[in-house]
Amino acid sequence: MPRIWKFGDDVDTDQILPGRYAPYMTSEEELARYAFIEHRPEFSQLIQEGDIIVAGENFGCGSSREYAPRALKKCGVAAIVAQSFARIFYRNALNLGIPLFEADIAGQVEDGTEVELDVEGGVLRVGEHKFQLPPPPEFVRQTWATGGIVNYFRQHGHFPS
Amino acid sequence: MAQTLAERIISHAAGRDLHADDMTVVPVSMAMSIDSIAPNVIKILTEDLGADFVFDPQRVALFVDHVAPASNISTADAQVAIRRFVREQSIENFFDVGRGICHQLMIEEGLAQPGEIAMGSDSHSTLYGAIGCFGTGMGATDIALAFATGRTWLRVPRTIKVQLQGALPEWVMAKDLALKLIGDLGADAATYRAVEFHGAEDLSLASRMSLCSMTTELGAKAGMVVPDELTRSLYEVPEWCYPDEDAHYIREIKFDLSALEPQIACPHSVDHVLPISDLDPVKVDQVFIGTCTNGRLEDLRIAARILGGRQIASGVRTLIVPASHRVLEGAIGDGTMAALLGAEATLGTPGCGPCIGRHMGVLGRGEVCLSTANRNFQGRMGSPEAKIYLASPAVAAATALRGRITDPREEQWR
Ligand code: SF4
Numbered sequence: 001m002p003r004i005w006k007f008g009d010d011v012d013t014d015q016i017l018p019g020r021y022a023p024y025m026t027s028e029e030e031l032a033r034y035a036f037i038e039h040r041p042e043f044s045q046l047i048q049e050g051d052i053i054v055a056g057e058n059f060g061c062g063s064s065r066e067y068a069p070r071a072l073k074k075c076g077v078a079a080i081v082a083q084s085f086a087r088i089f090y091r092n093a094l095n096l097g098i099p100l101f102e103a104d105i106a107g108q109v110e111d112g113t114e115v116e117l118d119v120e121g122g123v124l125r126v127g128e129h130k131f132q133l134p135p136p137p138e139f140v141r142q143t144w145a146t147g148g149i150v151n152y153f154r155q156h157g158h159f160p161s
Numbered sequence: 162m163a164q165t166l167a168e169r170i171i172s173h174a175a176g177r178d179l180h181a182d183d184m185t186v187v188p189v190s191m192a193m194s195i196d197s198i199a200p201n202v203i204k205i206l207t208e209d210l211g212a213d214f215v216f217d218p219q220r221v222a223l224f225v226d227h228v229a230p231a232s233n234i235s236t237a238d239a240q241v242a243i244r245r246f247v248r249e250q251s252i253e254n255f256f257d258v259g260r261g262i263c264h265q266l267m268i269e270e271g272l273a274q275p276g277e278i279a280m281g282s283d284s285h286s287t288l289y290g291a292i293g294c295f296g297t298g299m300g301a302t303d304i305a306l307a308f309a310t311g312r313t314w315l316r317v318p319r320t321i322k323v324q325l326q327g328a329l330p331e332w333v334m335a336k337d338l339a340l341k342l343i344g345d346l347g348a349d350a351a352t353y354r355a356v357e358f359h360g361a362e363d364l365s366l367a368s369r370m371s372l373c374s375m376t377t378e379l380g381a382k383a384g385m386v387v388p389d390e391l392t393r394s395l396y397e398v399p400e401w402c403y404p405d406e407d408a409h410y411i412r413e414i415k416f417d418l419s420a421l422e423p424q425i426a427c428p429h430s431v432d433h434v435l436p437i438s439d440l441d442p443v444k445v446d447q448v449f450i451g452t453c454t455n456g457r458l459e460d461l462r463i464a465a466r467i468l469g470g471r472q473i474a475s476g477v478r479t480l481i482v483p484a485s486h487r488v489l490e491g492a493i494g495d496g497t498m499a500a501l502l503g504a505e506a507t508l509g510t511p512g513c514g515p516c517i518g519r520h521m522g523v524l525g526r527g528e529v530c531l532s533t534a535n536r537n538f539q540g541r542m543g544s545p546e547a548k549i550y551l552a553s554p555a556v557a558a559a560t561a562l563r564g565r566i567t568d569p570r571e572e573q574w575r
Contacts, residue, residue: 010348010430014538019517024197024228024239038545058349061380062538063517064284066201066300087353087382088284092300139184139314149302150209159186159306159314 002050002078004126005043006111009056013089015039016060016068023067031067032074049076052115052124056082056106060089069093079117081105081124081133094140097148101133119144163405165320166385167355170295173401174278181319181409190277192307193222193254195263196229198282198300200239203246205305215250216311222254222272223247224263229512231258232520261485261511264288264453267296268370269487275388276402280307285453285535287377290385291369293392293402295355297383318355318382322410325360327419332569334463335368336455336533336553338416339375340424344434346414352380354411357404361386363418366395367459374454375535378431423568426551429539437568443550447530448479448561449542450554451509452516455533456484458491460554461501465492467558467574469500474564479506480522482514506561518542524549531560 019025021034036043053059053072059082060068069092072080079099083106093100099119109115109126116125122133136144142160146152152160162180164172172179174187194202206212215221223243231237240258247255256266264285266272273279275293280286282304289296299313307313323342329335343350356376361369369386376384388398423437450456450464461483473479481501483489489511492498502508509515515522516534524530524543530550532542537549550566559567559574 012538014536014541018540019197020519020523020543022197024200024236025233025519026235038540058352058380061348062284062536064282064298064300065198066302084349084352086349086380088298088300091303095300095302149306150205153210153306159312161184161186 001114002048002052002117004109004111004113004115005047005051005053006106006109007053007055007059010058010061011055012062013060013065013068014062017065017071019063022065031071035071035075044075047075047077050078051076052078052117053080054106054109055080057084059085061086064088066092066096069096069098073098079119094143095149097144099144103131103133105131163407163409165355165408165410166293166357166387166404167295167318167320167383169401169404170276170278171315171317173276179317181317183317184314185317186312186314187278188312189280189307190274191220191222191272191279192304193224193263193267194282194304195227196225196236196240196243197227198304199223199243201301202282202305202308203242205302206308210305210309212309215252215308218250218252220311221252221308222267223252224256224266225258226262226512227517228519229258229510259486259510259512261488262453262456262513264374265456265484265488268292269485275392275396276399280304280313284377285374287381287384288370288374288453290373290376290383291366292396293385293388293398295383295385298377316353318353319411320355320357321351321412321414323356323358324413324415325358325418326415327417328363329418329421332555333421333423334553334555335364335371337421337424338418339372340426340434340551341421342416343375343378343432344424344426346379348378348430348432349380351376354381356381356384358386362389365459366391367457370457371454378535423553423556423570425556425566426537428537428548428550431536431551437556437566440566443566444529444564445477445531445560445566446528447522447524448477448557449515449522449530449532449534450480450557451482451484451514452534453484454535455554456482456488458488458497460533461488461492461497464554464558465497465500467555467569468504468506468561471504471562473505473561477561477564479561480509480514481506482509482521483511486511515542531557531566533557
C-alpha cells in the first residue's frame with residue numbers, strides 16, 4: 001500500500017536534489033539515489049512505487065532544474081499534493097507527467113500513513129478520511145492523460161490547448 | 162482593455178489581445194540553455210521528440226558557465242557533447258568556458274531585446290527584464306520544445322507594480338532593495354506573477370539587472386523595469402513596449418529608496434532578511450563577490466573602493482568571480498582588479514563560480530560564507546552544515562576587511 005511522505009513549507013530544489021548531485025556532476029543512472037540525499041537521506045532507500053508527497057506552501061522553489069522532479073518520478077512518486085507549488089517546478093512536473101494537486105491537507109495527514117489515490121477522480125483516501133482534490137485545468141488534464149508534454153506533442157504535433 | 166507590460170509583450174508575440182490568466186502559445190525570440198542542463202535538452206530534442214534540427218539556429222544560444230572549466234570527467238564529457246551539438250547544428254550563439262555567465266552574456270551580446278520573449282533553462286532568466294524583455298526560466302523539456310518549435314506555452318501572468326521613489330543612499334545598492342522586497346513580501350509573493358518596476362531612473366543598467374534577477378526569489382515568472390530614458394539610450398524600444406497608465410495590477414507597492422539601509426538574507430532562506438543594523442555579529446570564513454546578480458563592473462568597483470589600499474582580514478578567503486570576460490577586461494582596464502588583488506582577493510574564471518557549490522569555493526562543515534549571490538538555501542554552496550548570508554558587494558567588501566559581517570556605512574572609505 002502506498003504511503004505519504006510529508007514535508008513542510010518552501011521545500012527548495014536544492015533540498016530535493018542538490019546541484020552537486022545533478023546528472024551533470026554524477027550520472028543519469030544514479031539520479032534517483034540522490035533525491036533528498038541531504039535533507040532526508042532515508043527517502044531514496046525507503047520510497048516505494050506509488051508513494052505520495054504531501055507538502056505545504058511553495059513546494060519546489062528555487063532552481064529550474066528539471067532533474068529534481070525527474071528524480072522524484074524515477075523514485076516512483078505517484079503524485080504531489082501541496083498547498084502551493086513554485087512556478088517552474090509546477091511546469092517541469094507537469095511536462096514530465098507527474099500529477100500535482102494544489103490542496104492544503106498537510107495539517108490533516110501524518111507522515112508514513114497509508115494512502116490511496118485516484119488521480120482521475122482526484123480522490124485521496126487516508127484511512128477513514130476522504131479528500132476531494134481540485135480538478136486540474138483542461139490543459140493539465142490533457143497533458144497528464146498522455147503521460148507528459150513530450151508524449152502529447154509526439155501524438156498531436158502541437159501543444160495542448 | 163488596458164494592459165500591463167507583460168500583457169503587452171505576450172499579446173504582441175501572440176498576435177492577439179491577451180490579458181492576465183489567458184493561456185497562449187507564443188513564438189520566442191531566443192531560447193537558451195547552459196552546460197548543466199543542455200545535455201538533457203539535447204537528449205529530449207533528438208531522442209524523445211525525434212527532431213533532427215533546432216527550429217532556427219539563430220534563435221538558440223548555449224553557454225558553458227556553471228562548471229567552467231570542467232571539474233570532473235562527467236562535466237567534461239557533457240561539455241564535449243554540447244560542443245559537438247553546436248557544430249552539427251551551426252549554432253553561432255555559443256559561449257564557451259571563460260566567456261561568462263549566460264544571463265550576463267544574453268544582455269552583453271544583445272541576445273535579449275526590449276519587447277521580446279526570451280526563455281532560459283535557468284531560473285534567473287528574469288534578469289532580461291532589466292531592459293524590458295520578458296525573460297523567464299523554464300526546465301529542460303520546455304527548452305527542448307522551444308528548440309524544436311520556436312514556441313512555448315504561457316499563461317499570461319497577473320502583475321505586481323512596484324513604484325520606486327527617491328535615490329539610493331551611499332553604499333546602499335539595488336541588491337539591498339531586492340532583499341528588502343523579498344524579506345517584506347516573502348519568497349512566494351510573486352509566484353506565477355510578473356513584477357513591474359516603475360521609477361527606476363536612479364538605477365544603472367547593472368543595478369536593474371541585479372534587481373530583476375532577484376525577482377526570481379519572489380517566485381516571479383518575469384520581473385521587468387518599464388523602459389525609460391536609459392533603456393532608450395541603449396536600445397531601440399518598440400513604441401508599444403510600455404504598460405498602459407490604467408493597466409490592472411493585483412497589487413501596488415510604493416518604495417522609497419532614500420530610506421533604505423544595507424540588508425542581509427540570513428540562512429537558510431532568501432526571505433529571512435534583516436537590516437544590517439539588527440544583525441548580531443557574524444564571523445565569516447569566505448566572502449564571494451560575483452554571480453549573475455552581483456558580478457558586474459559596478460559591483461567590483463564598489464568593492465574596490467572599500468578594499469583598495471587595504472588588507473583583507475587574515476583567515477577570510479575572498480573570491481572574486483567576474484560575470485563575464487568583458488567585465489574582467491573592464492576591471493583590469495580601470496585598475497579595479499589591481500585594487501582587489503592588492504588587498505589579497507583571489508580571482509576566478511568568469512562564470513558562475515561557487516554559486517551553486519560545484520567547484521571553485523565549495524563550503525565545508527560549519528563554515529560561514531557571505532555571498533553576493535541570490536540564493537542561500539541549505540547546502541547550496543557545499544556542506545548542508547555550512548551557512549550562507551547574502552548581501553551587496555559593498556557589504557561583502559567591508560566584511561572581507563573586518564572578517565565579520567560589516568556595514569559599509571561604518572566608515573568613509575574613499
Ligand atoms: S551565477 Fe548562480 S544564480 Fe546565476 S546563473 Fe550561475 S549558478 Fe545560477
